[in-house]
Amino acid sequence: MEGFYPKNGRVILHIDANAFFASVEMAENPALKNKPVIIAGNPEERKGIVVAANYLCKDKGIYTTMALGEALKLVPEAVVIKPNHAIYKEYSKRIFAYLAEVSPLIEYASIDEAYLDITECAHLGSPIDIAMKIQQETVKRFDIPISIGIAPNKFLAKMASDMQKPLGLTVLRKRDVERVLWNKPVLDAHGIGEKTAAKLQAHGILTMGDLAKADVKKVQSIMGVRGVRMRDRVNGIDDRPVDPEANTSYKSIGNSATFPKNIIEPASIRVKLRMLSRAVSERMKQKKAVSRTIQVMIRYDDFKTITRSQTLQRDIQEEADLFAAAETLFFKHWNGEPVRLLGITAQNAVDKRMQTTQMDLFSFQEEADKLEPLFTTVEALKRKFGDSIIKKGWME
Numbered sequence: 001m002e003g004f005y006p007k008n009g010r011v012i013l014h015i016d017a018n019a020f021f022a023s024v025e026m027a028e029n030p031a032l033k034n035k036p037v038i039i040a041g042n043p044e045e046r047k048g049i050v051v052a053a054n055y056l057c058k059d060k061g062i063y064t065t066m067a068l069g070e071a072l073k074l075v076p077e078a079v080v081i082k083p084n085h086a087i088y089k090e091y092s093k094r095i096f097a098y099l100a101e102v103s104p105l106i107e108y109a110s111i112d113e114a115y116l117d118i119t120e121c122a123h124l125g126s127p128i129d130i131a132m133k134i135q136q137e138t139v140k141r142f143d144i145p146i147s148i149g150i151a152p153n154k155f156l157a158k159m160a161s162d163m164q165k166p167l168g169l170t171v172l173r174k175r176d177v178e179r180v181l182w183n184k185p186v187l188d189a190h191g192i193g194e195k196t197a198a199k200l201q202a203h204g205i206l207t208m209g210d211l212a213k214a215d216v217k218k219v220q221s222i223m224g225v226r227g228v229r230m231r232d233r234v235n236g237i238d239d240r241p242v243d244p245e246a247n248t249s250y251k252s253i254g255n256s257a258t259f260p261k262n263i264i265e266p267a268s269i270r271v272k273l274r275m276l277s278r279a280v281s282e283r284m285k286q287k288k289a290v291s292r293t294i295q296v297m298i299r300y301d302d303f304k305t306i307t308r309s310q311t312l313q314r315d316i317q318e319e320a321d322l323f324a325a326a327e328t329l330f331f332k333h334w335n336g337e338p339v340r341l342l343g344i345t346a347q348n349a350v351d352k353r354m355q356t357t358q359m360d361l362f363s364f365q366e367e368a369d370k371l372e373p374l375f376t377t378v379e380a381l382k383r384k385f386g387d388s389i390i391k392k393g394w395m396e
Contacts, residue, residue, distance in 0.1 A: 182209030254345030
């Protein structure tokens with residue numbers, strides 16, 4: 001068994017629940033088994049955007065963000081269900097709780113993905129034995145299929161789990177990287193999005209192999225420090241540990257400042273609020289946290305202190321968003337007296353990777369009605385003039 005576990009390395013699993021939202025709906029309603037299932041926000045009017053779909057739909061060309069009207073042309077018999085956010089979160093918690101029984105070194109990547117470090121789990125069997133057991137148990141306990149990637153680091157584990165779905169189990173070792181990954185488009189590398197891929201392609205870096213062999217200074221000039229990290233990763237190098245602390249919910253993240261002299265000029269107060277917003281934003285980014293409840297504390301010259309908060313419609317993390325909320329709160333509640341201390345706090349802050357909104361799936365539906373006419377027009381133009389009539393533009 002020791003041969004499966006390196007003396008100076010790690011064994012990491014990336015666990016990905018397959019077609020998670022649709023799988024949860026089928027687990028809750030067995031009558032949906034063997035039927036094509038689409039999750040979308042407006043099933044009654046049969047419009048909106050596809051949030052998720054099971055593999056019976058995916059195999060026929062349906063994908064997330066597709067206009068529901070177009071999806072139903074491909075699979076008219078599909079069952080369309082409105083998202084049930086609460087039940088998806090509940091299944092996620094239960095599945096992650098089970099995984100933590102296997103190894104306490106678990107890091108949530110999103111509502112349906114997690115990394116699990118099993119380096120110290122040789123007593124449970126080989127990595128493949130453990131992965132197979134996890135697959136069997138998640139089906140048995142929760143009726144949810146999962147794919148698992150087994151690798152010596154997080155990047156390779158994630159790439160491996162994407163290779164076989166549903167119910168895939170893939171081992172990806174460092175020595176396999178050149179053969180398995182290097183011929184794939186650079187866009188397929190986890191962590192590289194369309195905009196970044198376009199930048200790399202413009203410099204002749206088309207595949208992961210091109211990135212792996214590219215000059216370090218050239219990559220850094222295109223992508224900055226992140227480019228160097230991505231170059232390492234497509235070479236099989238990734239030293240990031242599985243970090244259970246990344247799963248922590250943060251009750252509050254805040255900063256305050258007491259001033260040498262009381263301030264009363266609005267311009268000076270705005271400068272201080274922006275400074276505090278920047279500090280809070282930086283701390284939130286370090287913790288990978290977001291919040292939608294912002295609190296401002298005001299202490300006057302006589303030491304009278306008030307706190308006022310506002311709950312926003314979406315999670316925020318950026319300095320500009322924090323400043324806008326804090327500025328509004330301050331000038332709404334300030335009595336005009338000299339200010340001795342100011343504070344800004346992001347309350348009920350949580351790990352952004354555990355927020356379902358971080359996947360942008362639920363926010364799709366807010367714009368669905370606005371976007372559907374655009375999708376319909378685009379599809380009509382393509383049918384009349386061909387797919388090349390409209391191409392995606394790249395914005396930097």
